[in-house]
Amino acid sequence: MKQKSIVVLILIVLLGQLLPLPSFAQAAKQPVRGIWVASVINLDYPSEATTDPAALKAEAIEILNRAQQAGFNAVYLQVRPTADALYKSQYYPWSKYLTGSEGLAPNDNFDPLEFWVKEAHARNIELHAWLNPYRITKRLDGEPAFTTEMLTADHPARLHPDWVVAHEGNLYFDPALPEVQNLIVQGVEEILDNYAVDGIHFDDYFYPGTDFADDASYQSYGRGLERDDWRRQNVNAMVRAVYKAVKKYDNVQFGISPFGIWANQSDLPNGSATKGNQSYFAHYADSVAWINEGIIDYIAPQIYWHIGFDIADYITLVDWWVKQTRGKDVDLIIGQAAYRLGNSNPKSPWYGNDQLFRQLAYNMTQPEIAGSIFFRDGDFEESEALVGRLKSFYEMLDSADYYHHLSINFPVDHSATRSDTTYISGYADPLKPLYINGELIHFRTPKGFFGTQVAINSGKNEFKFTQEGEQQTIVIYRGKTPTGISSEAIGNTSQFQPDEPVQSVEKVLVADSLRPQGQQLRAPGDKITLACEAPIGATVKVTFNDETFDLTPKTTQKYGSKVLTTFSASYQLPYLEEGETSRMLAAPVYHMKYTGKSDVKTAPANYTITTDTSNYYARVVKDHVDTYFVPDPGEGSDYLLEKGMVDGVLKLTDRYVQLASGRWTYRSNVSIFYAIEPQRNKVYSASYNYGDRFDYVDVQMSQPVAVSLQLEDGILAAEFANTAALPELQNKANSLIDTATSQTVDGRTTYYFSFNDFSQLHGYYTEKTADGVRIYLKKAPQISDGAKPLTGLTIMIDPGHGGKDSGAIGVMGRQFSEKHINLENSNALKAELEALGADVVMTRYDDQFYSLQERLRMSLAVKPDLFISMHADSINADHNLSYVRGFSAHYQREIAASLAYQVHDNVIAKLQNYDRKVRVNNFYVVRGTWAPSFLLEAGFVPNPMEFEMMTTPAMQKQYAKAIADGIVTFFRR
Template sequence: MKKTAKITMFIILVTMFLHMLPSEITSNAMAEDEMRGVWVATVLNIDYPSQATIEPEVLKNEAVQTLDHAVDTGFNAVFLQVRPSSDAIYKSKIFPWSKYLTGAQGLAPKDDFDPLEFWVEEAHKRGIELHAWINPYRGTKKIAGEPNHDIAVLDSSNPIRMHPEWIVNHSDGNLYYDPGLPEVRKLVIDGVLEIIENYDVDGIHFDDYFYPGKDFNDKETYEKYGGAFGNISDWRRENVNILIRELSQAIKSTGKDVRFGISPVGIWANKKTNPLGSDTQGMQAYYDQFADSRKWVKEKWIDYIAPQIYWNIGYTAADYSKLLSWWKATVQGTGVDLYIGQAAYRAGNANPSSPWHGNLEIERQLKLNADHTEIKGSIFFSQKSLVNNPSLTAMITVMYQQKDEMIAKKPLSISRPSDNIRTSLEQFYLNGSSDPQQPLLVNGQSVDNRTKQGYFGVLVPLIEGENEFVFTQEGTQVIRIIHRESSSTTPKEMNEVEIPSDSVFPQSQQYWTSGEKITFSCQAPMGADVTVKIDGKSYAMKPSGLALKGEKIYKDTYTYEYTISDYKGTPRNIDLGAPVYTMNYKGTVNTRTAPEKVGVIMKNSPFYAEVIKEVIDTYGVPTSSNGAEYEIYSGMTDYITGMTGNFLRLSSGQWVNKEGVKTYTTPAQLQGEVKAAEYSIGEKWDTLKVNISSPVTAFSAFDGRSISLDILNTSSAVKPVLPEGALFSSVDFVSNGNKAQYILTLKDRHRIDGYYIEKIDTGLMLHVKRPVAAKEGATPLAGITIMVDPGHGGSDTGAQGPLGQAYSEKIINLNTAMKLRIELEKLGADVLMTRTEDKNVTLQERLSASRSAKPDLFISIHGNSMGDNVDISKVDGFSVFYREKFAQHLSEEVLNHTVNKLGRNNKGIHNKNLYVTRATWAPSVLIESGFVPNPYEFEWLINKNEQKRLAKTIADAVLQYFSINKDVE
C-alpha cells in the first residue's frame, strides 16, 4: 500500500481552498507499511447498503458506521464495490445508478447525493485509503426466482441495452460483456478513467470475476478476432491480458497516484496441470477463468495482487501455507506487493470439528503471514462478516496492536543527539529507544528511567573536552561523543593588524531622528587607539575592557555612543555620510570606511512608506523575533522616522520590513480627516465604517472591555451614531497629537469573538464579530467553522523525542489534529485544515489561511520541548497559549477540560505573542499537548487511543465554549 495514503486537503492559502487528505501519518518505526484492508460489497446488498434506499442520510450513516468500524478494527484501507455489475454507485455518464443502491437501476439518490464522493471524503478524514472495486465483465447478477438473461429489467442508459451485441448470455442465467471485443475493453477502461478523473480514489481494484467459465459462448467473436491463436483458451487469456495491460497504461497516463490491483482466485494453476503451478487440486484461474494472474505480476502490469486464499492451513486440496509459499515466490523480485485475501466469512463455524470453528484459523493464518516479509498485508472478506463476529474483529484488532507494539520495540537507538556534536553546555539530555525487556547500560551504568515501550531520556554531565557515552544492550552498542567547548571568553587571535571590513557599523543604511543615540562599533587589535569620524568630527572609541599580555595580537571590540544632532530648517533627510574608522596599533595605522551611510530624518520630512503587499506585519522593535503587533494593508501610507537593517520605522513607532513597502520622497499631503463615520449591525459582524480623505495607516486593539481604533496622521473625526442593538454602549473620540482615536466600549454582558480592519477605497472599516453560539440537537456546532492547524510539517520536524525524526512532533500534531477534525465534524462543525499531510506550510501561510477563511475559531496543535541542558524526563503537562484578550475564555475551557478529564499536569494558560495566535478575527489558541522528548509523555502522545481521547476532550471544550456563548450577547 502507499506509504502515506492520499487525503483530501482543505487548506486555504490567501483566497483558495486546496483539497488533499491523508491516512494517519505514522512512523516507519511504529507501524510497517502494511495493508490492513476490508472488502465492502454492494452486490446483493451484502455489505452496503443493507437495504436499497434513495435517502442520503441513511446511506451516509451506514457509510460512517462502516468506516468507524474499520478504524476501530485497525484497518487502513476499504475496498468499496462501486460497480457491482453494469451499473454504478456514483454519478456516471457511462453506467446507470445501481439497483443495489436505490432499489431500481437508473434511479438516483435524493438531493443529488453522490455516495462515492462521500465515501472517499469520510475515509480520508479517518486516515483510510479508499479503493474503487469494479467487476469489469459482469452485466447482471440474478438471484433465484429471477428470469434468465432479462435485458428488459435494465435501465435504458445501460450499455447492455444500447449495445446488446457486446453481451453473451451465459449458462448461469446472467449477462456478461464479451472480453474478446475491443469495444468492451474500451468501455471498461473509459469507466475506470471516469472514476479516477472525478474522485480522489487511492486505487482501482478488480476481484476474481473474469470469464465465467469454459462454456462461455463467444465462438463468433473468436472466429472474428482469434485467427492468430491456435486455440480459444489462449485467445481468451490474451483478451484479459490486453485489458489488464492497457488499463495499467491508462491509469499511469493520468499522472495520478492511483494504484491498480487484482484479487484473483487463490489458485493460478495446479502443478499436475502446469509445472509452474502450486501443489493444489482446486479450480484454476488460468484454465477455468482464463485469468493469467501470474503473468500480470511478472509483467508488472499491476501494483499489488491479493489472491483469495480461502482455505485453511492443512487443507488437502488447497493448503493455505502451500499457496502462501507459491505466491511469495511468484512476486519475488517483481516489486508487486503481495496481500492475502482472508476468508473472514468462514470463521465462526458452529461445528466444533470444523477447522473454521471459532477464530483460531484466521489467527493462525495472520501469524503465518507475519513470518514472511514478502507478505505486505491482508484484505478481509467482508465487512458484514466482521460486524457479525465481534470476537473475530477483536482478535484482529489485538493482533494488529501487538504487532505495532513489537515493531515499536526496535533495536537500541539514540535520537538525541542524532550524531556526535560540539556544545558549550555543562550537561546534555540524551534521548533514545530500546528493548524494554532487556537491560540497558550507558558507560556501564544501568538506565532505569525507561517506559513500557523502552523509551528513555537521561541527563548527563559534561566535562570540557571529549565526552564519550557508550550505550549497550544485548550485544548492541551505540556511541555518542559530545565535545564540550571551553566557556572561556578569551578573545580570538588576529592574523593582521587591521579593522576587519565586516566588523564596522553600519553594514546597511541607517536613518534616525534628532536626539536618538546610536552605537558606532568596530573590531581592532586589543590595545589600539581607535577613532570614528562622522559628520566632520572624530570621536575616540572605547575598548571592551579586556586586557591580555603577550606577543600575540588579539581582537577587541570598540564602541562609541553617538547622539544625533538637532537640525533646523526645512524638513528633509540629511546625509551624514559613511563613518570612517581609524586605528593606531604600535605605530601601524589602518583606516576603514563603513560600507553604508548614516542619515538623519527631520520631523515631517517628506519621506514616506506605502504598503505594496496585501498585508504586512508591524513590530515594536526592528526585528521579527519578538512577534508582530499589528497588520497594515495595501495602500496605507505613513511617514518614515527611522531605518536600520531590513526595517523601517513609521511615525507610529512601529517597524515594518522594507520588502513590504515602497519608499518615496515626493512631497505629499499626508494629513487625513474623517469625513463620515457609520456603525451598522450585521448577523455575524458589526461594522464601523469611516471615510478618510487620505490613505493613512490605522491600528486596532482590544483590552477586554474596549476596542480602540487609532488612525494616524489624522486630527479630526466624526462620531458615529450607535443604533439600538449595537455591541457597544458608547463611542468616544480622542485627538492625540497627530492621531485620531475611536474608543468603543462594550455593553455589560456583551462579548466579542474577533475584530479586524479592512482597507477600502474611501477609508477603512472596523469589523467586530458577535459571539457565535452552539445550537440544540445532535449537531450543535452546525454552521460553525473551525480551523485546525497541525504545527510544523515537511522539513520542519518540530520537537524530537526518543524516535527522532521517525516520529517527531510534526507527526504527532497531524495525527492528533486529524482525530480532532473527526470529533468536531461529528458535532456538526465545518473543519478546515492548514495541512493534512506531511508537507511544509509556513507560519505566514497558516495565518493567511486563517485570515482568508475568517473561521469562528482557530486551534493550533503542538508538542512541547525544553533546552538540551534540561532533564525533560521530569517535565510534563498540558498548556494553552493565546494572544488576544477575547481568546482567553477559549483557552480556559480547553485547559480545564483537558487537565480535569485526562488527568494531565496543568502547565497553565499563557498570554504570549505567538505567530499563529495573533489573529484578531477569531479566538485563536495554540495547544502544547505534552513534552515530546519526555519518554513517558512521548509514549502517551503517540498512542492512537490517547490521541483520540485528547481530540474528544478538546472537541468537548470547544462545544462548551460555544454553549457558553448562548448566555452572552
C-alpha cells in the first residue's frame, strides 16, 4: 500500500535501517504500453452488467491475459464512468454499468477494483484508475433527460442538487464550485487510501460545451474574469488540487488524456497547424498550462487521425505535442485510435491495421514520446491479428531487432526508366528521422523499412538520403542516358548497356532466319508472316505462290553493334477449291540486294493448306504433355495428354501444333504422321470401379485416341477424339457419378458426368492404359474431430520461385526477395499443418530453382489432397508502392473454388489484410485437376509495410495459422 506520510521513511533512513522496497510502479522506467478498458455503457468491462463475482472475475482475467499477450504493461481501467464506482466507495454509488442497477453491489462482497489490481500486478501490468471528474450521467439516444431524482438517494448529486448543471439531457457537476473540487479530491484520495493503483487518470471530459448553464456560479465566483478564462481556471484548479493530493502518495502517477487538438493556429498563435475542434475552447482544457506548470506527470493527447489528414494530420500533431513537452518534467504519451482500425472501406486509411503501425513507426523517431495508450480493449478482443502484430512490434523494440544504418536497396544506383515517376525503398534506423533531398520521409515501418515515390525528370536525377551523419545518393536516368550505364532496370524501365564496336557483316541473307524453317500446316485463308534477316540498308523481296513482293525492314538505322534487321511481310493464304482437302505450296524464295551485291535463298520448308478433315495426325511422344489455349504458354494451359495418345492436326507451325480439339502443344511433344484412311476409334465398354482415394471409370477402346477432361458448372466432360459413339456407362450404387450421357459432334464424342454430390468430387485426371483409358475421380477426404483433424491427408506446399528466380524484388533488393518470403511462409504453414496431423510435402525445401513444369509434375506424382502455391505479389515501380497492398487467392479449376474462397475468407477475417479478392487465373502451377489447387499472394513485396509483415516470424505464423484453420473449416464443412 502507498504511504501518505514520509515520516516513517525518514526515521528508517536516519536509523540506518533497510531502504524501502520499491513499489510495483517504481521499477526502472519503461515506455508506456497501455490499453484503455472502458466501463461506460458496458463498452469493455463488464460487457454485460452482472452481480456474479465469477463472471466479473472471468472477464477481468480474459482482458488482462489479452493485454499481457499483446505486450501491454499498463491498463487504464475506467472505475468511475459517471459519478459512480466499480469499487467500494463512501462517496459514490455502485455503477449501474457494473451490476445493472445504480447502487446495487456485486454479490459476496466482491470488489472489482481490488481484484483488478491484484491480477494486473501478478502479470507485471500497472493498473491506473481512470475517472471522469464532472460527468454524472450518460444519456443514450431515445432515453429521457436525466434529473437528480432519477439517481440513488445517497448519490452526491441528489444530496446536493445545487452542485449540478443540466446539459443536453445529462447532468454534470459544476466545475466552479469548491465543494465539487473537494468531492473530486476526496474521491481520488479514497482510491489511493484503499487500493494499490499505479495512477489516477482523467480523459478528455471537462466542460461538456460552451453553452454550459453556469450563470449563477459565474456571478458568485467569476472574480471579474472573462467567462472562458474563468472556466479554464476552474479546471486548472481542480487539476492542481488532484495533483497535490496524488503526490502525497508514493509512486503514483497522475495524467490526463485530452482531445488531440489543444487549439488551432488560426485561433491561437501557438496552436497547431490544424482545423479541427479545440479542447482549449470547447472543453476549457488548457493542457499547455498543465504542462508548463508541471501539475501532471504525463499528458496523453488523443491523436485519433491518420497520417496525411488535412484537417488534423497525425504527424503535425505529434510534432506539436513533442514541442510542448520538450524540456518539461511531463512525459508525452500518445493516445492511439485502435478503434478506427478495420474500416470496411478499402479506400479508407484505417482499412486493416497498417495506419496504426505507420504511426507507431513515426513515434519511434521522437525520443520525447514515452509510449502509447490504445483505445480500446474491445478492438483488440475482436482482432487476434492486431494483438499478435502489436506483440511482435513490442518484441522487436525490446530486442532492438531493427535496422541501425541506412541502405538504399531498390532500385540499384544508376538505373534507367521511361516513366516520369518511380519508387525508391530501403531501410534505415527507425529511431531517427530520414530525409530525401531535405524532405522528411513519412512512409516508414517500425523495423526501419521505408519507401517514397519520386518524380523523374528527363536526363539525370539525383536523390540524396540523409540520416544523422549517414548519407547515400542514388542516380536514376530518364530518356537519353550516357553510355557506360550497366545496371538493373526498374519496374517498367529499360536496361541500357554500353556501346559495343561495330562488327563487319556478310552481304548475304541469314539462312536460318528464312521462314518457314519447318513444315507448316495451315488453314485456308490464314495470315502468315514471311520473314528473314538481312543487313540493315538492304532491299529484300520474296517470291511465293507465284507472287513477288517487297519485305519491310524492322529498322533502317544502325545502332551500336547491330547491323542486321528483320525484313517481313504479311500474306494471306489462298482458299481451297471445292473438293480439295489440302494443297502444298512451294517454299518461299528470298532475294536480297545490298551495296551492289545480290543473294538468293530458298526457305528450307513449305506451307501446306489443310482442312479439319485432312488425315494429318499427332501422336504424343512424351509423358504428361501440356496443351495450351493459344500458341503461347503465357496465355494459359489447359489439359494434359499422356504418351501414346493420338489426335488430329489442324495447324503446324515452327514451334507449335494445333490439335483437332482446338488446343495447341509444342511441336516437339508429338510426332506428325499422315494416314491414308481416317483414324476411327471404337469404344467397347465403360465401367465404374471403386477405389481407395480415387474411384475410376475404365474405358476400353480400339485406338489410343486423345481423351481430355473439362469441368464446368459441376458437369465433367470427357471428350474422345476420332470417336463416333460411346457405350452406356456401367454405373454402380453409391458412386460419385449420378448420370452419364454422351454426345457426338464433328467426329468427337463426349461423356457428360453429373454427380450425386459435387462437393464430394475433389479431383480428376486420365491415365492411358494398355487397352484404353482410365478416368480417375478423387473422393473428398474425411477428417476427424480431434486435435489432429488432418491426419491421413497429404498436402503439397509450393514455395514459389527459388534459386536463380528471385521473384518480386522489394525493400531489401535481392538480399531478401519474394523467393525467401515464400519459403519462410511455406515452412510456417508446413509446421501448422503438421501440427494438425497432415503429411506435408514441399516442392522445394531450400533455395533451389524448379521450373513451373517440374513443380506441376511433382504434384502429379504425389497427387496430394490439396496443393497450395505460396507467393507474394508485385507491380511496376511507376506506382506509388506505399499504397499498393493486399492479399489475394487464385484458382483455375472449379474443384478448387470453394476451398480457395474458404481460405481467403479466413485469412481476411483473421488478419484484416487489404482484400484483393479471389480470382480465377490460369496460373500454370494450379492447373492440376487431380487435387484442389490454388495460389496465395500474401501481400506486395515492394510495399514496405507489407514486406515487414511478411518477413516477421510472428506474422508468418499468424498467416500460416489462418490458412490452416481455413483448410480445417472447409473439410469439416
